[in-house]
Amino acid sequence: MALTAEESSRLIGLLRDHAERITQRWTEAVAAHLQGRLSQAELLRHVQDLHRSMINLGDQGLVDLEDQRAGELRAELSELSRGWARQGFSATETAVGVFALKDVLLEVMEIDNASDALRDWVAYSRLIDQMGLFTFESYVRTRESLIADQAEQLLELSTPVVKLWEGVVAVPLVGTLDSARAQVVMERLLQTLVDTGSPYAIIDITGVPAVDTQVAQHVLKTVVAARLMGADCIISGIRPQIAQTIVALGIEFGDIATKASLADALRHVLRLTGVETARRARRES
Template sequence: MQVAEHDTADGVAKELGGFLERRREQIAQRWADAPLFRTVFTVSRDEAVEACKAVVDALADVARSGRLEDVQAPGFAAVRDQLGRMAASRTQAGFSSSQIAGEVAGLREPTLTLLRAEFEDSSSEHLEACLLALTVLMGTLRLVVMETSVSAGEELIARQQLQLLEVATPVIKLWEGIVAVPLIGTLDSARSQVVMESLLEAIVDQRARYAILDITGVPTVDSLVAQHLMKTVAAARLMGAECIVSGIRPAIAQTIVHLGIDLGTIITRAGLADALAYALTEQGIVVSQGPAQGGSPR
């Protein structure tokens, strides 16, 4: 009995695949006007229709394989990238995964209408079996799109986080051969990597001999932060630049001492101005303090 039921289900799935293949053009034409496709493919309706056809072909392949509930069915591989791009486009437009899934669910009704017309002369049991198979298949498509939309959302967040890190860690040219990175906020591993990469690129581009890491805006310095700083200093030295760490406040100095962190090999200065004066002096540029405002030179 179980074998017979399996064969029946497999037969219905194959029959569904045949229906999707025969009605490919009609389904694609109806889907092309659905929000999911219409708002993504805005250049021409023909472009939306072709995208719809590709998805229908994928569903037909999945149905013929009998793997109606398998999101990893080979048939979906052909359109997974396309579905991912569509989901990403909707995500960037501000739609949530549930809203995108709702748009996918909207593709089911026009397809059901065509299926009912196709099998109107069949027995009610056979029609119900075909409708159920299509419902299951469309539900799987919905899961595939939700999966890709979540992935697209995660990739978008990751890109935005990286962009924020890059914006938050600018490399500034202070003088010929001198660059500086003013650090503000927590210095974690991800941000430290961005700082190092940005600084090394600036050293090469500017042919800098001195690089200043100003930590005035870093709230706390622990052993991990110190380790990141030392790695950045070592990398800069390998590129031929001397690093100066500035902005070491009394509280941070005490913390470094209490933690037993050895910064003896690193040049440190209290403030950015002191670090710049040191770098200028090392390059043979005389730095002198001008007269006080309102005073007269002597």
């Protein structure tokens, strides 16, 4: 998709001879599409950087985005894509930042009225299409990275580990517990147990809409991992429907303490830690 030497020379001539008009009209075309979502000064800077990179590449005698000498131009396109993706621009808006150059070049070529203008414009369009596709691919990679980061942050926010008091932590689970989230729960719980030295952990599944074999296995793995760290786990939130499902599926929690509600689990932990006994002793005295 490289331009010929003659096409490259004529394109660089256009970019140089009409530099001010091209950058101005290019900026105006993109600004009209973005409708004020980006400042004129910042948009002009992006356009000027791309304009300069295209000239620098053309001065090397070859205009092809896939060539190793096109690193500067690819870097400018990547910066544009990443920056606009992070600012919330759509893929179309980002691509227009490049494709708007087509109409601008056509205007300039009409002014020169060259005999081979149409053929050259078709060749230049292929190059701009190549730039646009590269921009779109960079945009997609950036958006995928942002989505992955946001998903990870949501997982962390949706699986808090709360220290109730000295020696007792709780993990209130809300929503579906899949493999990825179960891994986050286990990691955060184990880290909290290490940080606090707590011997007891309450895993509350009141907010889990349904418990199937997969969810039960995730919970059991978390309990086993906590036990290896020297902590006993109590599972709370075993509602009647969940209890029936667990029995029907043949799932066994073994010697793991289970309670119907978080309040029951708290009372159980109080007894284990001797807090309730101490209160009774004070009342009896």
